[in-house]
Amino acid sequence: MTDLAPAGTRSLRLGVAGPVGTGKSSLIALICRELADELALGVITNDIYTDEDARFLRSAGVLDPERIRAVETGACPHTAIRDDVTANLLAVEDLEADFAPLDVVLVESGGDNLTATFSPALVDAQIFVLDVAGGGDVARKGGPGIGRADLLVVNKTDLGPYVGVDVPQMVADAQAARDGRPVLGLSRTDRDSIEVLKTWLRGVLASFRSGDHVAVDPGPMAPHFHAEGGEHQRSHADEDGGYVHSHGPDDHEHDHAPVTGAGSQR
Ligand SMILES: Nc1nc2c(ncn2[C@@H]2O[C@H](COP(=O)(O)OP(=O)(O)O)[C@@H](O)[C@H]2O)c(=O)[nH]1
Ligand SMILES: [Mg+2]
Structure with a gap:
């Protein structure tokens, strides 16, 4: 300290x-x-x-x-x-x-x-x-x-x-x-x-x-696709800057909210 x-x-x-x-x-x-x-x-x-x-x-x-x-x-x-x-x-x-x-x-x-x-x-x-x-x-x-x-x-x-x-x-x-x-x-x-x-x-x-430091959001991940023998097929897509991906059949599905706010996407 x-x-x-x-x-x-x-x-x-x-x-x-x-x-x-x-x-x-x-x-x-x-x-x-x-x-x-x-x-x-x-x-x-x-x-x-x-x-x-x-x-x-x-x-x-x-x-x-x-x-x-x-x-x-x-x-x-x-x-x-x-x-x-x-x-x-x-x-x-x-x-x-x-x-x-x-x-x-x-x-x-x-x-x-x-x-x-x-x-x-x-x-x-x-x-x-x-x-x-x-x-x-x-x-x-x-x-x-x-x-x-x-x-x-x-x-x-x-x-x-x-x-x-x-x-x-x-x-x-x-x-x-x-x-x-x-x-x-x-x-x-x-x-x-x-x-x-x-x-x-x-x-x-x-x-x-x-107090001078401003946290900067580098921005969301690029749209991405994971192909792992079909098990973890995830896809992406988004018009709003976020992305969506879906997991395998046993898994859950969820959306990722788009990034908003000051400092994002410089
Ligand atoms: N030659 C060299 N190897 C490094 C250096 N820094 C890390 N490594 C080696 O890189 C490998 C991966 O490092 P690690 O810290 O576990 O990577 P992480 O997966 O990103 O956490 C290890 O074998 C480290 O010893 C470096 O400055 N020079
Ligand atoms: Mg590590």
Whole structure:
């Protein structure tokens, strides 16, 4: 807890989204390792069926294990961070109450796909994580997280030479997709990049506390289609900016409300 925190205010809630394997849990572990002495931190993970990410983070030994809690999201991880954030919100509020006052609660999304983003009802700011090993062209593909997350991390820059990716070019492509919003080429082996990450996080926290920070909704997922042997056929469609998807025969069906309000769809 720093002396910056006005009494009685809640923590900054910071989402970390991005495809499976890009390094979201590692990024959270890095933030904890680097900043746990300076800031009071908590972590919520979202796994589909397990508490794997929470266990990884607890075993990393970077934070009191009790400050790391798992939400199991079931088959639809994007729903739990965007359309019905209740379970996550309760988990964040419990953590904030149990360890008050926390400075930052980090929320890891269940690795879903390239287009899942957090609702601003759940987080105040969000990081979207890509990695160099996913291919240099990913950043050019755009999507709400890549285009409009508060920070885009191009992770594992140390792997560039091994996977034949021109890292500066990938970062430049990402910048071109973001209209001036920040992009950080990061590696856990690159001290300078870690310092930039810490400076960014401190800056967001300061503007959150001063009331200057505006939570931005990157926008809804792109219309999407999951074909998994017919079992989880989901389709989409929407004229209003939301989407609808239907699950398999044993499952439920629901609509996703369109995103409205200030800050959406910048
Ligand atoms: N080379 C390299 N590997 C990394 C880096 N950060 C994470 N990884 C590895 O990437 C893999 C996936 O990381 P993880 O954090 O579990 O990804 P998540 O699925 O997005 O949470 C793990 O094997 C990590 O050790 C990095 O900066 N450089
Ligand atoms: Mg993870």
